[in-house]
Amino acid sequence: MLLKLAWRNIWRNRRRTLITVASILFAVLFASFMESLQKGAWNNMIGNVVNYYFGFVQVHQKGYWEEQSLDKSFTLTDSTVSFIQETPGVSAVIPRLESFALAASDESTSGAMVVGTNPDLENSMTQLKDRLTKGQYLKVDDQAVLLGEGLAEKLALNIGDTLVLISQGYHGANAAGKYPIKGFVKFGSPDLNKQMVVLPLEEAQQFYAAPDQITSLALKIDDQDAIKKIVRHLETKLDTAAYEVMDWEAMLPDLVEAKSLDSAGNIIVYFILYMIIAFGILGTILMMAKEREYEMGVLVSIGMKRRQLGWSIWMEVVLLAILGGLSGILAAIPVVWYFKVNPLRFSGEYAATLEKFDFEPIFPALFDWKILITQALIVLIITALLALYPFWKISKLKPVEAMRN
Numbered sequence: 001m002l003l004k005l006a007w008r009n010i011w012r013n014r015r016r017t018l019i020t021v022a023s024i025l026f027a028v029l030f031a032s033f034m035e036s037l038q039k040g041a042w043n044n045m046i047g048n049v050v051n052y053y054f055g056f057v058q059v060h061q062k063g064y065w066e067e068q069s070l071d072k073s074f075t076l077t078d079s080t081v082s083f084i085q086e087t088p089g090v091s092a093v094i095p096r097l098e099s100f101a102l103a104a105s106d107e108s109t110s111g112a113m114v115v116g117t118n119p120d121l122e123n124s125m126t127q128l129k130d131r132l133t134k135g136q137y138l139k140v141d142d143q144a145v146l147l148g149e150g151l152a153e154k155l156a157l158n159i160g161d162t163l164v165l166i167s168q169g170y171h172g173a174n175a176a177g178k179y180p181i182k183g184f185v186k187f188g189s190p191d192l193n194k195q196m197v198v199l200p201l202e203e204a205q206q207f208y209a210a211p212d213q214i215t216s217l218a219l220k221i222d223d224q225d226a227i228k229k230i231v232r233h234l235e236t237k238l239d240t241a242a243y244e245v246m247d248w249e250a251m252l253p254d255l256v257e258a259k260s261l262d263s264a265g266n267i268i269v270y271f272i273l274y275m276i277i278a279f280g281i282l283g284t285i286l287m288m289a290k291e292r293e294y295e296m297g298v299l300v301s302i303g304m305k306r307r308q309l310g311w312s313i314w315m316e317v318v319l320l321a322i323l324g325g326l327s328g329i330l331a332a333i334p335v336v337w338y339f340k341v342n343p344l345r346f347s348g349e350y351a352a353t354l355e356k357f358d359f360e361p362i363f364p365a366l367f368d369w370k371i372l373i374t375q376a377l378i379v380l381i382i383t384a385l386l387a388l389y390p391f392w393k394i395s396k397l398k399p400v401e402a403m404r405n
Contacts, residue, residue: 013291017320020284024324024379025331027277031270031375032332033365037339038266040366042259044343049189049255050248053126055094055218056227058251059084059234062244064215065251070099070170073213074242083237084217089230092220094121097204097213101167101175103197105155112151112197114165116204125220128185128198135159135183142200144182150194152184159183165197170210177207188362277379282386285317289393297398310391314384321383325376332372339365 011017050056064072076095085093096117103112119138123129128146129137138146145163157163162178169175179199187193205211221227227247234245249256292313343364 016284016287020281020320021324021327023280024277024321024383025327027273028325028328028372028375028379029331029335031273031378032328032372033335033339034266034269035371035375036332036336036365036367037344037363038262039368039371040340040343041363042262043366044188044362044364046248046255046259047188049192049252053187053189053192054248054251055125056221056224056248057090057219057230057234058246059217059219059238060215060244060246062240062242065244065246068099070097070168070208070210070213070215073097073170073210073215075212076214081217084219084234087230087233087237089221089223089226090219091222092121092124094118094125094218094220095201095214096216096218097201097208097210098215099167099208101165101197103151103155104164104166105157105161108155110151110154111195112165113192113195114167114197114199114204114207116199116201116207118201119198122198125218131185131187133184133186135181137183138198138200140200140202142182143179143203145179146183146185146196146198147181148193148196149184149186150190151196152181154194157181163197165207167208169208170213173209175208179203274378274382278382278386281317281321281383282389284320285386285389288313288316289390306394307391310394313390313394314387317387317390318380318384321380325380328379329372329376332375336365336367336372339363340367 061072061074081093081095084090094117096115098113098115101112101114103110119128119140119142123137132146133149135146138144147157147163152158155163159181161181163181165175165177165179167175185196185198187196199207201214205213219230221230231245231247238245343362345362
């Protein structure tokens, strides 16, 4: 009965109802879009840096990650690969030999990250072949390289040109080689794009005078929720005095910290937004209570219990919040989906600034029902709490004075 009465009452003043619903709609729409864009940008960033190169879990020799030295490499054995591959949740194991080198063309030089890997296994995890923008993909027995687009542009090299690599090999051995460029790849991370050189694993081992040596095993994991469980399992089975098992958060703490800092900054923005929403809704409630003093005075005078009257008005406000929240979700769906399919792409100085911090200047939105529903629920909770004001107003109400005013 009270619900039916509340529903009829909110449509007695259609203009006020529509304005209130519209304000809640835009609040839910804006908050949902902002959170979707933030999470989508970070997921894209993590995907470009982690999923498309580092992998979510890696196994190294103890101390390698701190020193990043070839002297901390270890001998690859079939038994080690088989053992790790049999771990539940691990779908592939990619051996790599990684180090730094001086890359040179006829007239230019640049520091480069040289990665020796099995091309077929690498493609199964990072989809490296799909990132090929020019030329052909590597084969296992090739004596050629794939070059990051940014590095190729810096050295003014093209397909078929020769890349010269100079470095220090395993245990101080000299490392020098000339390789034809077979293809260009584009990485989502600007930093990787400007320094990446990919060699077949056996060729990299020969270049660095490190036969059968690798610096890391990158693990392909399809279910990200299983990462922590896999790390714990491997740590109990592997000799932790000789090996270290690291997930992406341990390998890239700066990235995790930057994400946390950005999320904390957004909390302030959300707080300001919710305060604006709260004051807007409170203003509507105060106006509603003031306009209906006479009505409330009459209802109390003829015997309606104050608590029942309070619940009736509370339901009116909550119904407005429900209508606004549902409308906001419906309005947010096409907006978020559009920016998921057509992400924001920045250029110019802002894009250059983002690239300095290793951000790809592309912000796709994340379409997640949890985001939409959560924002609507937050607004509903704020409204439900503010709607308790009429209880206090009615408890202090003097019917005679209310009807006289």
